[in-house]
Amino acid sequence: MNDYLPILLMIALVFAFVGVSFVASGLLGPKAPNSAKQSPYECGIVPEVEPAERFPVKFYLVAMAFIVLDVEIVFLYPFVTVFRQLGLFGLIAMGVFVFGLLIPFAYLLSVGALAWGPVQRRLSAGIGPVRRSAGAVFDPAAPTAAPEHEAA
Amino acid sequence: MNPGWDFHAIAPEIIISATIIVVLIADFFFQYRRRFQTSQLATIGVLAAMVPVVTLAVNGGTRQMFGGAFVVDPYSLALTGFFLAAAYVTLLLSVDYIGDGDYYQGEFYVLLLTSLLGMMVMTSARDLITIFVALETISIPTFVLAGWRKHDPKSNEAAIKYYLIGVLSSAIMLYGMSLVFGLTGSTLLRDIALAAPRTPHTSLLIVAVFLTLVGFAFKVSAVPFHFWVPDTYEGAPTPVTAFLSVSSKAGGFVAMLSIVFFGFFAVPDTWQPALWVLAAASMVLGNLAALRQTNIVRMLAYSSIAQGGFILVPFAVAADGHAARSSFEAVVIYLLIYGAMNLGAFAVVIAFARRTRSAEISTYGGLGSYAPSFAVLMTVFLLSLAGLPPLAGWFAKFVMFRSVLDAGTPGATVLGVIAAVMSVVAFFYYLRVVREMWFHPVPDSVNPEPVQIPLALNAAIGICAAIVLIVGIYPQVFARIGELAAGG
Numbered sequence: 341m342n343d344y345l346p347i348l349l350m351i352a353l354v355f356a357f358v359g360v361s362f363v364a365s366g367l368l369g370p371k372a373p374n375s376a377k378q379s380p381y382e383c384g385i386v387p388e389v390e391p392a393e394r395f396p397v398k399f400y401l402v403a404m405a406f407i408v409l410d411v412e413i414v415f416l417y418p419f420v421t422v423f424r425q426l427g428l429f430g431l432i433a434m435g436v437f438v439f440g441l442l443i444p445f446a447y448l449l450s451v452g453a454l455a456w457g458p459v460q461r462r463l464s465a466g467i468g469p470v471r472r473s474a475g476a477v478f479d480p481a482a483p484t485a486a487p488e489h490e491a492a
Numbered sequence: 493m494n495p496g497w498d499f500h501a502i503a504p505e506i507i508i509s510a511t512i513i514v515v516l517i518a519d520f521f522f523q524y525r526r527r528f529q530t531s532q533l534a535t536i537g538v539l540a541a542m543v544p545v546v547t548l549a550v551n552g553g554t555r556q557m558f559g560g561a562f563v564v565d566p567y568s569l570a571l572t573g574f575f576l577a578a579a580y581v582t583l584l585l586s587v588d589y590i591g592d593g594d595y596y597q598g599e600f601y602v603l604l605l606t607s608l609l610g611m612m613v614m615t616s617a618r619d620l621i622t623i624f625v626a627l628e629t630i631s632i633p634t635f636v637l638a639g640w641r642k643h644d645p646k647s648n649e650a651a652i653k654y655y656l657i658g659v660l661s662s663a664i665m666l667y668g669m670s671l672v673f674g675l676t677g678s679t680l681l682r683d684i685a686l687a688a689p690r691t692p693h694t695s696l697l698i699v700a701v702f703l704t705l706v707g708f709a710f711k712v713s714a715v716p717f718h719f720w721v722p723d724t725y726e727g728a729p730t731p732v733t734a735f736l737s738v739s740s741k742a743g744g745f746v747a748m749l750s751i752v753f754f755g756f757f758a759v760p761d762t763w764q765p766a767l768w769v770l771a772a773a774s775m776v777l778g779n780l781a782a783l784r785q786t787n788i789v790r791m792l793a794y795s796s797i798a799q800g801g802f803i804l805v806p807f808a809v810a811a812d813g814h815a816a817r818s819s820f821e822a823v824v825i826y827l828l829i830y831g832a833m834n835l836g837a838f839a840v841v842i843a844f845a846r847r848t849r850s851a852e853i854s855t856y857g858g859l860g861s862y863a864p865s866f867a868v869l870m871t872v873f874l875l876s877l878a879g880l881p882p883l884a885g886w887f888a889k890f891v892m893f894r895s896v897l898d899a900g901t902p903g904a905t906v907l908g909v910i911a912a913v914m915s916v917v918a919f920f921y922y923l924r925v926v927r928e929m930w931f932h933p934v935p936d937s938v939n940p941e942p943v944q945i946p947l948a949l950n951a952a953i954g955i956c957a958a959i960v961l962i963v964g965i966y967p968q969v970f971a972r973i974g975e976l977a978a979g980g
Binding site: 446 | 513517695696699
């Protein structure tokens with residue numbers, strides 16, 4: 341049990357550091373507030389718009405598509421350095437891997453994640469939306485939450 | 493050149509990976525009305541993956557790959573079989589729930605199977621990095637699954653809480669693992685087992701092991717790292733809750749088993765006191781909090797915390813006396829039995845919710861009078877969770893107490909007494925539901941008209957009930973699996 345002392349000590353140190361930092365900055369720091377210092381991002385540039393603006397969720401999809409490419413590069417690069425030693429086995433293995441990475445792209449296309457702007461509008465006017473968004477299912481935890489569900 | 497791949501040994505994982513890709517591709521091409529066929533593809537994949545598990549088990553022996561980071565032995569096969577069976581039952585539970593919900597079906601099964609793949613890799617992982625990757629493969633799809641009812645704020649809350657806690661626990665665990673690597677110079681559990689007793693920095697090793705275990709304690713929802721559990725279980729779709737409380741939790745326990753028994757068994761001072769506290773706190777708080785619940789899903793959430801505490805008991809006594817072997821067996825056997833009875837209880841809750849759209853315990857009143865078969869099955873599952881013979885739960889408790897007796901130290905005895913007292917407390921809240929079903933009148937809000945219960949749901953309940961009854965009367969089945977897993 342004695343050996344657990346370092347853990348307790350560490351926890352105590354963490355809290356002490358936080359506490360001391362707060363108290364020290366409150367006591368020692370000079371206080372001369374002005375409007376520039378109190379802006380959310382104190383970087384000298386006057387903010388043009390309010391920060392709480394909605395922005396398209398598509399940015400997240402782009403980020404995820406980027407990760408797929410990122411993973412591909414991370415594994416292709418070391419593969420190239422041992423390409424000759426691995427021979428045909430390595431080629432087949434990487435073929436399977438790259439094929440596996442193609443599927444997320446097919447998926448992104450199928451949900452319309454890459455069809456932006458007017459293209460998407462024309463597509464959905466032509467063949468209808470690719471996917472339906474969800475209604476509600478019955479919820480055993482909240483009996484009143486799903487009035488429109490009738491199928492069960 | 494084939495760099496040491498044993499395709500037979502990783503055949504189950506390959507089959508599940510291929511199924512994931514096939515289901516996702518099939519989902520592009522199926523018409524909306526035929527989307528339910530993705531569930532059939534997923535089920536075929538899960539059943540097909542059981543074939544190589546059986547052939548590997550028949551062949552016997554131990555197969556190693558990737559420099560000892562991936563090992564296929566009876567222990568990993570027993571638990572891979574368990575995860576496949578649990579995933580099969582979860583698929584049966586999900587088919588009609590997801591199908592009725594007008595929800596993305598293909599994606600649901602893809603995510604479920606991806607999580608299953610992580611569990612299967614986890615059983616074979618003998619390396620800290622492999623364990624970490626497997627744990628993340630288990631967790632990340634379940635974050636999305638927990639928020640599946642995306643127009644319900646409760647489901648959003650469940651997903652966000654689970655996600656934040658999951659990321660936090662991963663960060664803590666990685667911190668611990670990096671310290672372990674720094675102290676022992678290896679991520680292979682085999683090498684860590686050799687290096688750990690020789691390290692001069694015992695205090696730092698304790699910090700390292702403690703932080704690693706805290707990460708898994710979040711995963712297995714041990715008190716005091718449990719506070720996300722009731723909200724997440726309540727808000728997630730009920731089949732996903734069943735999956736989280738059985739498969740995902742067992743995944744965390746498998747990781748703990750590997751790390752404790754294959755990595756740090758020679759230095760019990762680093763993990764035994766921490767696990768003792770976790771086990772005692774989980775049993776006490778889980779059982780006492782379950783007493784006060786009025787919603788059956790929340791009650792089962794606290795019950796699963798308490799059951800997690802019972803599973804932690806063999807861990808906490810493993811290095812005492814001659815309990816090493818019996819405690820390993822106890823954890824494996826308890827996991828198998830817990831899976832069957834908990835999935836069964838959730839299956840009845842889902843079937844009941846089709847009738848009443850409610851999970852309040854008070855709406856279970858009079859179930860015995862208008863749906864006696866369901867009431868009987870629910871009684872079976874709840875009494876089994878309570879540990880009443882001749883249902884499977886008693887054997888799980890029996891092997892747990894056997895490991896405590898094998899340990900025989902004062903600490904183990906105290907933990908055994910806590911476990912015994914809390915087993916009695918557990919009877920109160922399990923029996924409260926039973927009393928509600930059999931001795932209370934039907935509440936006005938419930939319509940006792942019979943409701944068509946889908947075949948898949950009935951099959952799931954039947955499978956779980958069969959296992960609970962057969963293992964309860966003839967426990968040698970699972971005892972043998974436990975012996976094999978512990979090494980013959």
